Amino acid sequence: MTDQESALLVGGPASGLRVTVTGRxxxxLVTYPCAVDPDCLEVRGEVKVDAVHVYRLDPHPADGPPRYGYDPASP
Known part of the structure; x- marks a missing residue:
């Protein structure tokens, strides 16, 4: 059984995006790719770096879809 529904992200870099979640x-975690200095790639080889942003479920949302608020204190 899948309990999928649309959820809204509020605040932070992904504010306003809607995502499909299962089971609330x-x-x-929202990731965003970061640019890597080309000079570093010569030394380290191929590297991928992502910024990680945390969104937490609002336990008391207003009417509408579940809402996830940005947590600025997260890494």
């Missing part, structure tokens, strides 16, 4: 997880 308490937390979502």
């Amino acid at each position: 997880p308490r937390m979502l």
Whole structure:
């Protein structure tokens, strides 16, 4: 059984995006790619770096879809 529904991200870099969640997880991780200095690639080889942003489920949302608020204190 899948309990999928649309959820709204509020605040932070992904504010306003809608995502499909299953079972209302308490937390979502949103990643955003970061540019890597080309000079570093010569030394380190191929590297991928992502910024990680945490969104937490609002336990008391207003009417409408579940809302996930940006947590600025997260890494």
